[in-house]
Every structure is written in structure tokens, then in C-alpha cells.
Amino acid sequence: MSSGFVGNVQAKASEVAKEDFDKFKALASDAAKSGAYMYPFKGIAYFCTHRALWKPFASRILPTLGLTAGVLGGMFFLTYLPQLAVLVFVNGPLAVFTTVLLILNESSMIVNIISRNFMLQDALLDTFDGTLVSKNATGIVSEGRQLKSGSDPIARLGKIMKSPFSKFTPKALVRYVMYLPLNFIPIVGTAIFILIQGRGRGSSVHGRYFQLKGWSQSQQQDWLERHTAPYTTFGTIATLLEMVPFASMFFAFTNTVGAALWAADIEQKNTQMTAGTAPNLRESAKKSE
Template identity: 70%
Template sequence: MSSSNFVESVQAKAQEVAKEDFDRAKILINDAARSGSYLYPLKGIAYFATHKSLWRPLLSRLGPTLALSAGVVSSMFFFTYLPQLAILVFVNGPLAVLTTVLLILNESSTIISIISKNFLLQDAILDTFDGTLVARNATDIVTEGRQIKPNGDPIARLGKVLKSPFSRFSPKALVRYVMYLPLNFIPVVGTVAFIILNGRSRGATVHDRYFQLKRYSQSQKSAWLSEHAGAYAAFGTVATLLDMIPVASILFTFTNTVGAALWAADIEAKENEMAKTTAPGLQETAKKAE
């Protein structure tokens, strides 16, 4: 094969791969747009603000977590801003001032998330998720994972946990985060891609508790996430952007949890409605068969 034919072959293959990736991205974007999942983090903010009983888990952990957030963000800017700026300025030019800030906020958010969710907030986040489901009258699904008391507000009704809560931080998530870091050397586009990729990873975990309550096997969970990949990536990206806001990220950790629970409640309500609609038809078909 001549060199010109080889180059043409490589170019054709590159165009084919690019087209496949573009078509895949278009499907994911359409999936996200149809699902409206990107709105749930915002719905979580509104719902949290108007349901004071959901504030209790946050308030119980507010002091230590705010101190952690302030300490991590200030330390990261003090110790890493100039070194990272010196590197990024070579590839991003004047925009490095902005992209370095975004990078440090994302790094800080990741550090805060790892520490707080594993040592400070795990029980509080679990109560917030389950409490939101109870508030949305999805009590039946919550009883699969914990006892529910008959009286009181949604948080007061939460009893003993029967199933272990969310899994702790996965080393794979940290490895994936470090792998994506070099994207920040690409001006603007790289930083955006970095946030979206982290958002996609984040989105894949937001319904871990819901899948646990549904008793999904790993294969069922993987199939569901694959079928709704765009929706979960959109939710995760918006949630990641909210988590990047300094100090306030602790609040958005809880509102994002509320948003994820609202989404789960809507999925559950839709499935129940479909079951009610389908059941009479199946019964009628069975009678005719007899």
C-alpha cells in the first residue's frame, strides 16, 4: 500500500469514528433533553427550600462540613493556584486565570466530597434521600430498606435502616478523575469536557440507593444506566457545577440528593401508573383466553 493510500485509509477511518462518536453524542443529548433530568438538581433546590423537615439532616452536620469546605477551598487556592496557573498559562494563555479557578474548584469539590460523604454525611444524605421519597408518597419503596414509623413528618418517620446505605467512595472514581485532569490543558473546551466527564461519572451514582431499594442486580442496574445514559450524564453535570460553588457546595450536596430522590419518585410513580393501566388489559386478555 502506497503512503498516499495509507493516509487516505487513516483519514477515512478517523472520519468514520468521528461520525460514530457524533451520532452517539447526539443520541445522548436527545435522551437528556427528553428526560428533563437536568432540571432535577434545580427542582431539588426548590423542594428543599419549601420543606423544612428535610433541613434537619443538613443542620445536624452543617458546622463540621462548612469548616471542612472552607479549609479545603482556602488551602487549595493558597497552595496550588500559582503552580497550576504557571502550567495552564502555557496552553490556555490569558484564559488560564479562569480555567485554573475552575480546576481548583473542581479539585476542591472532589476532595470535600470524598471526605464528607465517607466520614461526615453518609447517614445524613441517606436520611435526606429516603425522607424525600416519603414526602413524595413513595413510602412503599422506602420500606424495602428501612422501617417507617406511622406518624410524624417525613424525617421523623424514618426508622431503623434495614439495608446498608450507599457504598463508600470507589477508588475507580478517583483514578478516573486523575485520568481526566490533563483535559484542562486544552483551552476552554478541555475544561468543559472535564466537567462533563466528571458529571457523567457522578450521574451514574445518584440513584444507587434507589436501585438498592428496587433490589436491582448489578446487571439490571447497568442495563438501566446504559439505556438512560444521557439523562444521568445531564443530571450529573448540573449537580457537579452546583457542587463547584465554594462553601455552598455542602448545601448543594443535599439539594442534589433531594433532586435525585424527586427523580426516583417520578420514575416510581410512572412505573406504578403503567402497571395499573396494563393490569386490567392483561386480566381481560386472560379471560378471553379462557
């Protein structure tokens, strides 16, 4: 009986492991087909080669760099040794590096909360909309703000008719704190923690696009659930880029550009993500009207 029970447990464990592996393989395939992992890097290239998009970034660079320096310096001075003392028990010698990663992630979170709510919100909104205009997606932008004539995509942006990006929510902070103990698990725990943060970040990168489309919460949720892997991939890469000290603000803008480029491709049906999904959303939109 004992051997039979053990055999059943092993068989069940093998079945669950196979199911999880198949799910992971399917998600990885979806992410690869969508090309979502490329958009943060496309955003860097596009931003660097389109000077008109630099205006919002230039207007916020000094105060944001000052905030980043203050937060990063304060976090390392006040929390490095206490967190190292805790992590050394579970990570051993690797704690020297995992503590640095943890503080970079924590600092990035603090800077994001403060800057996105009080310093960068309008600038990131202009960057997103300006990128869409530069990609000739003026039809969708005109749903949320007035557009002027001209060739400069930022100068063309007029009065906002729909409210900007949603602000940082308490739920996101609770989720961040809840999963923070994962960093106690050597290497793997930190990777899982960043992946979870990336999933949350990915679900918000197209908040402005959904707003311009006029999608309801249920439509947005439907879209995100259908494309979990692409958005998680984008969000994870964006999170890692924004963890780079003093370059986090630059990457916040390039990630915004990348998200807008992605939205423009979705709008123009230049990605595999639109195959079979957008029609369903259009049907549900008609039913809700």
C-alpha cells in the same frame, strides 16, 4: 495513488465524524426527553419549600462549612500559583480562570471524599429517604428501613435495615487523577473533564434507589447503560453546582433531593425512561431469583 489514499482517509474521517455526531444527537435527545437536566433544579425548589427536609442539613452545616473553608483556603494558598505556572503554558491568559475552575473542582472532590465518608453519609441517606416518603413512595422506602406513623417525612424514618450509600471508591479517585491532565487543553479540556466527572457522578446518584429495589449489579449496569445520557446530564449539572464555593454542601443536599424526586417519578412511571425498560429489568430480576 497518493490522492486516492488521501481521499479514502477523508471519506473515513467524514464517516466517523457523522457516526459520532449521530451518537451525540441521540444522547442529547435521550437526555432532553428524560427531563433529567431539570431534577437538580427541582431539588433546589423542593428542598427550599419543604422545611421538614432541612433537619439533616442543619445538623451538619457548621462542621461541613468549616471543612469547606479549610480545604478551599488551603488549596488556593498552596496550589494556585504552581498550577497557574503549568497551565499558563497551554492556556495562555485564560489560565487565570482555568486554574480557578481546576482548584474549585479539586476542592470539591476533596470535600466530597471527606464529608460523604465521615460527615454527611447518614444525613444524605435520611434526606433521600425522607424525600421519597414525602412523595408517597413509602412502599419502596419500607424495603430498606422501618417507617413510623406521622406526617413529618424525616421523623417517620426508623431503623435502617439495608446499609446506606456506598462510600467513595479508590477507583473513582484513580479515574479523577487519570483525567486531570485534560485541564491542560484550553476551555474544551476543562469542559470534557467536568463532563467525565459528571458521568461518574451520575452513575452513583441512584445507588440508594437501586439498593431499595434490590437490583443486582448487572441489573443496575443494564439500567445505567440504557440511560447514559440522562444520568450524565444530571451528574454534570450536580457537579457544577457543587463546585460553587461554600454552597457545595447546600447543593449536595438539593442534588440528593433531586435524585430522590427523580427516583419517585421513575417508581411511579412518570418519566419516559420507564417505557420499555422496566419490564425488561423485571424479567431479568425474575430469572435471577
